[in-house]
Amino acid sequence: MTPASQTLSSQCTSSADVLIVGCGPTGSTLALLLEQCGISTLILEREQSIYPMPRAVHFDDHIMRVFQTIGVAEALKQVIRYNPGMRFVDPQNKLLLDWPRPQGISENGWHSSYRFHQPDLEKILRDKISASPLIQLKTGTQVTDVQQGHNDATLHCQLNNKENSEVYRGRYVVGCDGANSVVRSSISQQVVDFGFNEHWLVIDVLLKHDKPELGDYTMQHCGRHRPATYVRCPGFRRRWEIALQPGEQHSTFTDDKLWQLIGDWVSPQEAIIERSAVYEFKSQVSRRWRNGRLFIAGDAAHLTPPFMGQGMCAGVRDVANLAWKLALCCNRAQPDIANRESYINTLLDSYQSERIANVTQYIETAISLGELINTCSTTQQSNNQAGVDNNTVKMKSIVPTLGEGLGAELACEVTGYWFPQPRLSCGDLLDDVVGYKPVLVVRPELWKLCPDNLPIPCAVLNTVSEPELATCLDALSVSAVLLRPDRYILGGATDIKALETLLFLAGNYV
């Protein structure tokens, strides 16, 4: 131990396997996923209570699967509503683009798209955290400095209203500390900027009584003097997001001016303004998401204009990717792995390479929708980006694969694809049956050739008794897939030789 780390350890107030900076949706979800793997976490949060200003209003079925995994889906069902879709119209109300969401249950076992109120979600996550024996949450604690040694990482914190500071130690640190991340500054300040940067005013209102004529669709009023978005939120909440003009700021908008801006849709007799705020919509991705034992996730790692409702979703995707990898590094002794350092680096570096490619596709698509909103122009380029079918002016949701990462050496076409969640023959959804763990889905003819003891610890689902899973394999044209805990496919196989190779390789990763 160096003299410096001796000093730190003697001051250390508390320790955990993983220290998480920030208890927004990204940090909370990470802690709850790590709990599923038996990993202890300490969350350090600057604020005393959850951020009251509503920001996110949408998440999709992939994210609901993560919420299902951490055990909050049932509580969420009470406060969310199904979202039928989004329409883009020009100043004459002519439909430019329709992005409908299927009304039924999607292949992921949930509706494709939900509307929610971010403080409701954060409250449900906090309640779950406070019931967990493996998660400590320290609010009113601002992280001011981040250091790492060979075996651990240390956080220096300032407590609200107190002179003294505290020091915490963990094996890994994940900065889920939002757009102005202090952890990011210990990794890299370099970002890729995609160039979209605008100020928008957000006005949240509470209707005094129902106003069905506003409709359930999200409406994008494009190309107006002031482009505007209308969102049908749960209960009596409704939102308008309105583009600002150069020089305008929040103080420009008196109450009268706010009502004028939304006067086409609602009046003070019908609603109260719950809050208004100006946000800067940015489009950036950090160049580095890891430095040794330090990581960033969520808004700390990337920012997107909210036109697809994917900012928070991307943070949840980040931590679903990272949590099981961190857990493996914390849990496994791996005496048999000759070069443990190289194993850990391959595993942990794959977090950034897999996630950056995925989140970049969402950001680029959101920017192309932003261009449509600003100009009414449905150019070929922006349409292609957004998955738009020119004949029907209908848009489909994108489902980006992972970037190159784990399993790349298999050169398998299905690696990095998302796997659906059918209901199994027992009546339960796939993820409820197998949990946040790897699972082998295999056809009977291949299963009977497998050795009695698989080289990896994983659940096995034989399609002989699971016709829905057989259909999933048919769609992928394979006879077996190995799913990672985050439900992406590590690799697929059509014969026993390929399956053996896949399982051997997976021995390093799952």
Ligand SMILES: Cc1cc2nc3c(=O)[nH]c(=O)nc-3n(C[C@H](O)[C@H](O)[C@H](O)COP(=O)(O)OP(=O)(O)OC[C@H]3O[C@@H](n4cnc5c(N)ncnc54)[C@H](O)[C@@H]3O)c2cc1C
């Ligand atoms: C108008 C608007 C609409 C949006 N709509 C959507 C949408 O529909 N769907 C969607 O998916 N996303 C949407 N987003 C984005 C979404 O709100 C964010 O992506 C999400 O809140 C990011 O979560 P996070 O946990 O990464 O960061 P944050 O929510 O910012 O949480 C970071 C936490 O870290 C704490 N913290 C910061 N620094 C420190 C420190 N030094 N020490 C200790 N704690 C610290 C903060 O107090 C905070 O609690 C929208 C955003 C806006 C502004």
